[in-house]
Every structure is written in structure tokens, then in C-alpha cells.
Amino acid sequence: MTTTAPPTSAPPTTTRTVTRPGDRIFAGMSRGSGILLLVVMAAIAIFLTVRAVSAISKDHTNFLTTFEWNASLTPPSFGVAVLAYGTVVSSIIAMLIAVPIAVGIALFITHYAPRQLGGPIAFVIDLLAAVPSIIYGLWGALFLVPHLHGLNLWLDNYFSWTVIFAKEDPNSSARSLFTVGILLAIMILPIITNVSREVIRQVPKMHQEAALALGATRWEVIRLSVLPFARSGIISASMLGLGRALGETMAVATVLSASPQLSAHLLDPIGGTFSQNIVAKFGEADEFGRDALIASGLVLFVITLLVNGAARIIIQRRKEYSGANA
Amino acid sequence: MKLQRKSGLRALTVGAVAITGALVLTACGSDNNDDSSSTPSSSGQPSTSAAANAGSISCEKGQILASGSTAQQNAIDSWVKNYQQACPGSTINYKGSSSGEGIVDFNQGTDAFAGSDSPLKDTEIAASKKVCTDGQGISIPMVGGPIAVGYNLPGVDNLVLDATTLAKIFNSQITTWNDPAIKALNPSATLPSSKIQTVHRQDESGTTDNFTKYLKGAAPAAWPYEHAKAWAGKGGQAAAKSAGVASLVKQTEGAIGYFELSYATASSIPTVKINTGASAPVEATSANSSAGIASAKVVGTGADLSLDLSAAYVTKTDNAYPIVLVTYEIACDKGNKPATLPLTKSFLNYIASADGQAQLTAQGYAPLPDAIATKVRSTISALS
Numbered sequence: 184m185t186t187t188a189p190p191t192s193a194p195p196t197t198t199r200t201v202t203r204p205g206d207r208i209f210a211g212m213s214r215g216s217g218i219l220l221l222v223v224m225a226a227i228a229i230f231l232t233v234r235a236v237s238a239i240s241k242d243h244t245n246f247l248t249t250f251e252w253n254a255s256l257t258p259p260s261f262g263v264a265v266l267a268y269g270t271v272v273s274s275i276i277a278m279l280i281a282v283p284i285a286v287g288i289a290l291f292i293t294h295y296a297p298r299q300l301g302g303p304i305a306f307v308i309d310l311l312a313a314v315p316s317i318i319y320g321l322w323g324a325l326f327l328v329p330h331l332h333g334l335n336l337w338l339d340n341y342f343s344w345t346v347i348f349a350k351e352d353p354n355s356s357a358r359s360l361f362t363v364g365i366l367l368a369i370m371i372l373p374i375i376t377n378v379s380r381e382v383i384r385q386v387p388k389m390h391q392e393a394a395l396a397l398g399a400t401r402w403e404v405i406r407l408s409v410l411p412f413a414r415s416g417i418i419s420a421s422m423l424g425l426g427r428a429l430g431e432t433m434a435v436a437t438v439l440s441a442s443p444q445l446s447a448h449l450l451d452p453i454g455g456t457f458s459q460n461i462v463a464k465f466g467e468a469d470e471f472g473r474d475a476l477i478a479s480g481l482v483l484f485v486i487t488l489l490v491n492g493a494a495r496i497i498i499q500r501r502k503e504y505s506g507a508n509a
Numbered sequence: 510m511k512l513q514r515k516s517g518l519r520a521l522t523v524g525a526v527a528i529t530g531a532l533v534l535t536a537c538g539s540d541n542n543d544d545s546s547s548t549p550s551s552s553g554q555p556s557t558s559a560a561a562n563a564g565s566i567s568c569e570k571g572q573i574l575a576s577g578s579t580a581q582q583n584a585i586d587s588w589v590k591n592y593q594q595a596c597p598g599s600t601i602n603y604k605g606s607s608s609g610e611g612i613v614d615f616n617q618g619t620d621a622f623a624g625s626d627s628p629l630k631d632t633e634i635a636a637s638k639k640v641c642t643d644g645q646g647i648s649i650p651m652v653g654g655p656i657a658v659g660y661n662l663p664g665v666d667n668l669v670l671d672a673t674t675l676a677k678i679f680n681s682q683i684t685t686w687n688d689p690a691i692k693a694l695n696p697s698a699t700l701p702s703s704k705i706q707t708v709h710r711q712d713e714s715g716t717t718d719n720f721t722k723y724l725k726g727a728a729p730a731a732w733p734y735e736h737a738k739a740w741a742g743k744g745g746q747a748a749a750k751s752a753g754v755a756s757l758v759k760q761t762e763g764a765i766g767y768f769e770l771s772y773a774t775a776s777s778i779p780t781v782k783i784n785t786g787a788s789a790p791v792e793a794t795s796a797n798s799s800a801g802i803a804s805a806k807v808v809g810t811g812a813d814l815s816l817d818l819s820a821a822y823v824t825k826t827d828n829a830y831p832i833v834l835v836t837y838e839i840a841c842d843k844g845n846k847p848a849t850l851p852l853t854k855s856f857l858n859y860i861a862s863a864d865g866q867a868q869l870t871a872q873g874y875a876p877l878p879d880a881i882a883t884k885v886r887s888t889i890s891a892l893s
Contacts, residue, residue, distance in 0.1 A: 253739045255713070324753070329760060354704050356761050358746060437753070440746035441711040452746045459711075463749065466607035467713035467738050 228484070235478035238471065246478065250443040252460060254468065254475040261475050263482050265445050269360055269454040270483065273435070274428040276364025276449070277371060282421050284368075285375035290405060293383045305380065312373035320437030323366045324358075328438060331357040331365070335450050350450040358440035361449040363456075366434055371424035378423060382416030383409060415501045422494040429487055432458035457483040565862040568596035569855040571848070576604040577611020577624030580715060580769060581652040581836040583872050585624065588860045591868075601856055608715050615839050616640055621849040622857065623839040626715025628815035637841070644843025647813040649885055651860060653875035655798035656720050656832045659758050659778035660765040662686065662701070669694045671784040672727035672822075672831070678765065679707050679724065680732065681744030686763065694784055701763070708757045708766030711747035713738035719818075719834035720767050726822035727831060767832075770795070771873030783832065786825040795870040797830035803878035804829065812842035812888050816881070833875070843893050850892070857889045 239246050242259055249262020288308065292301040335350060335357050342348040390408040399407060410417075436459045440452035461476045468476060575585075582605035589601045603624070606614075611623035616636045628648035629637065637646030658675065660668055670678070674690050677683040683690055687700040710717045717740050724732040734741035748757040751768040755776050758766040765781075770793050773780050782790035791797055801821045809815035815837075822831050838857060845853060859865050866876035877885060 253737060253741075255738060256735075324756070352704055354763065355706060355746060356757070358748075358757075436711070436749050439711075440748065442740075442745070442747050463712035464739070467609040467715070469609055470613070472609075 231477055231481040231484055234474045235481040238474035238478045241471070242475070250445060252443060252455075252464065252475075252479075254464075254472040259471065259475065261479075263457070263479050265443050266455050266457045266460050266479060267482060267486070268445050269439075269459075270429060270456040270486070272449070272454075273360045273363045273367060273456060274425055276361060277367035277428045278421065278425055280365060280368035281371050281375055281424060282417075285372050285420070285424070286379055286417060288372075288376045289379035289383050290409070292380055294401065294405060294409070305377075308373050308376050310373075311369070312377075316370065316431060317433045317437070319366060319370055320434035323362070323434060323438040327366060328357045328362060331362055335359075335361075339450060346447055347449045349448050351446075351448060352451075355452050356440070357450070358438060358452040359450050360439070360454045363435050363439050364449075366438055367428045367431055370431065370434065371427050374427065375417075375420045375424040378420030379413065379417045382413045382420070385416075386412045415498045418494060418498055418501065422491060425490060425494075426487065429483065429490070430458055431456075432462050435459040436462045565864045566592060566595045566859045567855055568599065569851040570596070570598040571852040572600040572602070573621035573849045573852050573856070574602050574604075575611075575620050575622050575624065576606050576614045577620075577839070578608045578626050578715065578836050579605040580608075580626055580654070580834070581624050581874075583771065584652050584869055584874050585860075587868055587872065588856075588865060592856055592859055596855075599852060599856075601852070609713075612839065615646065618846075621840070621846070621853045625837050625839055626834065627718060628809065628813070628837055629839060637839075640844075641841030642844035644841045644845075646839050647811070647842045647888070648809060648815045648837040648839055649857070649861075649888055650814055650816050650835045650877060650881060651838045651857075651885070652836045652869060653798060653802045653877055654834055654836075654869075654873065655770045655793040655795070655801075655830050655875060656716060656723070656767055656834055657770045657773040657778075657793040658765065658767050658781040658783075658832070659755065659773045660781060661758050661760075661762055661778065663762065665695075665698050665700065666779065667695075667782065668698070668779070669782045669784050669790040672724065673731045675781075675783075676724045676728040676731035678705055679709070679745065680742045681707070682731070703763045706761050706764040707742075707745035708754050708761070708764055709740040709742065709745050709747055710751075710754060711740075711749050714750075715834065715836070716751060716767065716769065720832065722818065723822045723832045726819045769873065770798075774873055783830065785823075785829070785831050787827045787829070789827070791828060791830045793830055793832070795873065795875045797828050798833045798875040799878055800826060800829040801831050801833045802835060802875060803880070805835070805878075805881065807881070807884060812891065814881075814884055814888055835877075840892060842888075842891075845892060854889060854892050857892075858886070861885045861889055 238254075242261060244260045244262055246262050248264050249260060250265045252261045252266075253259070254261045288304065292305050296304065336353060338348040339350040339353055343350070386409050390412060391404050394404045394408045435456050439454065439456070439459055441455040441459060441463060442453045443455070444453040446453055457479055461480060464472065464476055582603070585603045585605075589603060592601060593599055605624075608625040608627065611620065611625055612629065612633055614620045615623035616633065616639070618640045625648065629646050634645050638644075640646070658670070662668065670691070671694060674683065674694065677690065684705055685702055686705055687702045692700060715738065718736055718738045721732070721734065721741065722736040725734070725736050740747065746757065748754045751772050754766045755768050755772040755778060758764040759776050759778055770780070772778075773793070780793045782792050784790045801824055802816075802818070804820040804824045804826065805816040805818045806820060807814050808817040816835055818833065818835065821829075821833055824831055840853065840857070861877075861882060863882075866882060869876045876882070
């Protein structure tokens with residue numbers, strides 16, 4: 184509608200514009216892309232819901248509170264309690280580790296590092312994103328897990344009063360949600376760093392120079408002008424990273440010792456995540472078992488929607504308070 | 510200044526693409542090398558006998574698709590290689606996915622035969638009637654094998670356990686290595702006081718199904734769960750696939766886990782000898798598990814040759830290993846597709862033949878005992 188309005192209202196100035204068909208094609212294409220996106224999302228949602236409903240209706244136990252996943256039992260019994268817990272907890276651990284480091288790297292590259300150093304660091308971070316997740320899984324299982332054993336013992340020794348770092352059996356290997364969290368943190372680092380770096384680079388020079396002129400140190404410049412301006416961008420970047428952490432499959436399946444138990448002890452080798460469970464159970468699942476797994480996929484879909492919705496609201500609110508529109 | 514940095518970035522991107530491209534290419538390259546280096550080794554000893562084998566192969570031309578269990582993949586691969594060498598113009602394409610997927614493929618009509626770790630269930634037989642006109646899907650036992658129980662206990666070489674102790678260990682009722690029950694079976698060994706780390710499969714698997722069938726069959730009092738593809742026992746750690754279980758056992762001191770014998774051999778993991786009540790504890794070997802399978806009963810009706818292994822689990826015959834699994838080939842008894850029937854029959858005939866079965870031992874599988882093999886051969890000859 185709006186694209187057709189300007190040409191008619193301003194014929195005298197734009198009579199010789201050649202870009203009009205291009206404009207129209209571009210508008211059509213972008214509108215088409217938007218609609219296509221909605222259609223695809225709706226198709227995914229409908230597919231998941233239809234298949235899930237038929238499975239959940241035959242589930243003998245409460246789908247949301249059951250720990251065990253055994254769809255081939257008669258009567259079938261499966262639930263997502265452990266999976267939802269594991270997915271959320273491992274993602275939270277990943278975010279707690281990755282976001283500060285990623286923002287730190289981004290600030291270092293843009294504000295502290297000499298040019299010769301910033302470039303290579305950015306490049307290496309970019310490369311991290313190109314490593315396939317199964318490689319992370321192999322590295323995690325064969326290198327990270329054995330090497331984290333010492334750290335686990337240390338945490339258990341000095342921090343077992345926190346409950347979360349208590350370990351039921353000190354000798355059990357480090358195939359825990361905690362290790363998965365660390366691995367996920369490494370995996371989501373590049374995307375958060377990259378986007379944060381770009382956002383931080385967009386902070387107007389005037390803001391920073393004004394702060395410097397007032398006698399602010401470099402840290403004060405970052406704290407007073409850079410971070411407030413970049414905050415909503417950094418949150419968006421973190422949400423992109425969180426999206427990857429929530430859905431990561433192969434690396435988690437390779438590293439985690441999955442079992443249907445729920446525990447606050449993060450170092451114990453138990454737990455599971457949605458996508459890990461799907462990849463572990465899909466191969467041998469019959470028709471009904473697949474529907475059940477799709478039902479668990481629907482829950483992950485809903486969790487992702489909720490998280491993204493919450494992020495949008497936060498970003499929206501921040502935007503009003505920061506001086507980003509100046 | 511800015512422009513320069515941008516072009517610098519671009520150069521970096523090009524560099525990154527080049528490097529990742531190179532990595533990807535080398536990855537493919539090494540993959541291929543793996544293939545070509547492993548194929549001679551698996552076909553090395555068969556190829557010497559390939560000429561002799563050719564006698565038992567009556568060649569057919571054509572192309573068939575098959576898919577299913579990865580447990581029998583190595584056996585099928587070497588059979589396919591021999592068959593195709595002896596019979597130019599034939600292509601047999603076996604995709605190792607999983608038993609579940611193999612049956613789904615078969616019942617959709619894409620497979621000439623499917624490989625499965627367990628015989629067809631009633632619902633799957635019902636579904637197969639759509640594909641097999643006038644007939645139904647039948648399960649033909651083909652590849653036997655021992656499930657080895659591997660452990661990692663430095664200083665202990667000849668660990669002996671029995672079914673009840675195994676069940677209690679895997680259900681976290683026996684938790685330390687110097688438990689009196691283990692000590693009683695290993696009077697001369699010096700057992701540490703460390704905790705037992707049991708390792709099981711995190712994915713659903715036929716191996717788990719068969720292992721828990723054994724525990725339930727041989728020690729019903731100590732193993733309260735029904736057999737299932739998903740692990741039901743309490744405690745322990747989980748790893749993905751047999752390879753994952755084997756590597757976790759290898760990595761963790763005090764660990765014990767179950768997997769097919771070939772994984773134990775490949776990673777040189779010592780395996781538990783089973784005290785079955787025979788005159789001496791039985792080791793997991795191909796020959797011993799063939800002897801174990803010999804006590805299995807055929808329970809399938811008609812052409813179906815589903816086996817009941819429960820007698821094998823409690824066998825007390827000398828040198829008969831009780832923890833065994835048998836994988837099946839699924840085909841239609843009647844109503845196979847005419848286009849693929851000759852090649853399917855010819856190939857199955859070959860792998861069930863004495864020559865075909867003889868190749869299993871070298872790969873850690875167990876040949877079918879003669880009584881069952883005879884039935885298998887006559888069933889295959891009757892496929893139509």
C-alpha cells in the first residue's frame with residue numbers, strides 16, 4: 184500500500200526514475216519472504232501439534248511430570264520433566280559462562296587490543312563457529328571429560344556446601360550437565376561475540392569522545408557510553424546464542440551420560456536434553472515412538488518461543504531507556 | 510583506514526573459506542582412505558577364499574536395496590563384497606541404519622530384505638501383509654554373536670561373574686568391587702575397594718534388549734525389569750552406541766559395560782567370563798556363543814524362524830556362552846517382488862551357506878549352529 188502511494192503523490196520529481204519496477208519487485212519479494220516465513224513456522228507448528236496430540240493422548244502417565252522415556256512399553260509411559268530441566272539448566276550454565284566472556288572479547292577487540300591482535304582474535308572466534316558440532320562432541324568426550332575430572336573433584340571438595348557442586352560419587356566421570364554447559368558455552372561464543380562486536384562498533388564516536396572530554400577513563404567510557412548503547416544488541420546476540428544452546432544435539436548426545444533422573448547436583452552424570460533424547464531414541468523408535476519424540480520436540484519449540492518472546496520484551500524495554508535513538 | 514580494515518576482513522574471510530574448504534576436503538579424503546584401508550582387511554582373508562566361495566554362489570544379476578541393523582553390518586559388508594566379486598553385474602546396497610528403521614523401510618516396500626536385531630512383532634507382521642502379497646514378513650536368523658561384558662580393573666585379569674551378580678551390579682545393588690559376592694566368584698583375585706562404574710547405552714538398542722533379556726531370563730530375582738530397548742536399571746552412566754560404551758569403559762577405572770565382542774577386541778578391553786554352572790567359567794568367543802545359540806528353540810510359525818533364546822540363557826553346557834544375540838533378515842515368505850526375488854534368494858542362500866557362515870568367526874560374530882542353519886537354508890530356498 185505504502186509503496187504505491189509515493190509515486191502518485193510525487194510525479195513531478197520522479198517522472199524519470201527508472202527504479203520503480205525494481206521497487207515494486209523488491210517490495211513484493213520482501214513481503215513474500217515475510218509471508219513465506221510465517222507459513223513455514225505455521226507448518227512446523229501444525230505438524231508438531233498434530234503428531235504430538237496423537238501420541239500424548241495415548242501416554243499412560245503425565246507427559247509433563249514423568250521422568251522416564253519409554254514409549255515402547257505397553258502401555259507407553261514417557262514424559263519431558265528431565266529433558267526440560269536438563270535443556271534449561273545446561274543452557275543457563277552455557278549463558279552464564281559465555282556471555283561475560285563474549286562481551287569481554289568484543290570489548291577487547293574493539294577498545295583495548297592493538298589492531299594487529301584484534302583481527303586475528305576475531306578471525307579465530309569466527310572459525311569456532313565453523314567447527315561442526317559432532318567435532319565438539321568428540322573433543323568433549325575424549326578430551327574435555329577426562330580433563331574436567333580434577334576440576335570436578337576440586338569443586339566437590341570445596342564447594343559441596345552449595346549443593347549444586349556436590350557430587351554423589353566422586354569417581355564417576357564428568358559426563359554431566361555442567362560439562363555440557365561448558366561445551367555449549369564454547370559453541371555459542373562466536374555468535375555472541377560477533378554480533379556484540381558489531382553492535383559495540385556502532386556506538387557513535389561522539390558519545391565516547393564526549394565522555395573522554397569530561398575526563399572519563401577508558402573503563403568509564405565503556406561503562407557510561409558503550410555498554411548502555413549496545414545493551415539491547417548484546418541481549419539480542421545472547422538470545423541467538425541461547426537458541427543454539429537450546430537446540431544443540433550431537434555434541435550433547437556424545438558428551439552427556441543421559442539417564443532419567445532429576446538432580447540439583449550438576450556434576451553428577453545424569454540428566455538429558457530434548458534434542459539429545461530425540462537423537463538417542465529416534466533410530467529404534469517405531470511409528471508411535473516417533474510421534475512421542477515429536478511431542479517432546481513440540482515442548483522444545485514452545486520453550487524456544489517463550490524465551491525469544493521474553494527477549495523481545497526485554498529489548499523493547501531497554502531501547503526506551505538507553506540513548507540509542509539519539 | 511576503515512576501508513583498509515574492511516578489505517583486511519575480506520581477505521580473512523577468503524582465508525577462512527579456503528581453510529575450512531581444505532579441512533572439509535581432507536575430511537572427505539581421510540574418510541575414503543578409511544574405507545579403502547578397512548575393506549582389504551575385512552575382505553583380506555575372504556578374498557583368498559573367494560575363489561573357493563564362488564562354488565557356493567549361484568550368481569544372479571540385478572540390484573537390490575536392503576537396510577537395518579548396524580549390529581550385523583560388518584558381516585553383511587563382507588558378504589556383499591564377496592558376492593559382488595564373484596558375480597559381476599549384481600549390486601546389493603545394505604544401509605546400516607537401525608533395526609527399527611529397517612523394518613519401517615521393509616514395510617514400506619523399499620527393501621528386498623531388512624536386517625533386524627529382534628524378530629518381527631505381531632503388529633509389524635500385520636503391516637508386512639500389505640507389502641507381501643498373499644504372504645507375510647518372516648524373520649530368518651542369520652548372524653549370531655556374543656554380547657561381551659567388558660571391564661576396566663587394572664591388576665585383575667580373569668574376572669568371573671554369574672548372572673545374578675551381573676544383574677545386581679547393573680542394578681546398583683552391588684556397588685563396590687570387593688563385594689563378597691564378587692569375591693566368592695574370584696577367590697584368588699585382589700579386588701579393589703573402589704566403586705563399580707556401570708556403563709549402559711543411552712540410545713535405544715537391540716544390544717540392550719538382548720542383554721536385559723539375558724538378565725531377566727537367567728536371574729529373574731535380581732533383575733526386576735522387563736527386557737526393553739531402553740535401559741531400565743538404576744544408576745550407572747550412559748554413553749551413545751556400542752562404541753561410546755566401549756570407550757567410556759576404556760577411559761574409566763572401575764568401569765564395566767556391555768557391547769558386542771568386536772568392540773572389546775578392537776579396543777583390547779578384557780571381558781568377563783561367565784560362571785554358568787558348567788565345569789569352568791565360559792569366555793565370550795565366537796565358538797562358545799555358537800554353542801550357546803545351539804540350545805535355542807525355533808518358535809516362529811510357518812516359515813517364520815523366530816528363535817527363543819531363553820534356553821540359551823540358562824545353559825550349563827561346557828563352553829556354551831549364554832549372553833548371545835541373534836540378528837535376523839526380514840523377507841516375505843510369499844509375494845516377494847519378482848524383479849528382485851532371484852538376487853535376494855541367491856544372496857541369502859550364499860550367506861546362509863557353510864562358506865558364508867564360516868566368515869563370521871573372523872569378525873567376532875558367531876555362525877549359526879547346524880540344526881538352525883539347515884532350517885534357514887530350506888526356508889530361503891522356499892521363498893517365492
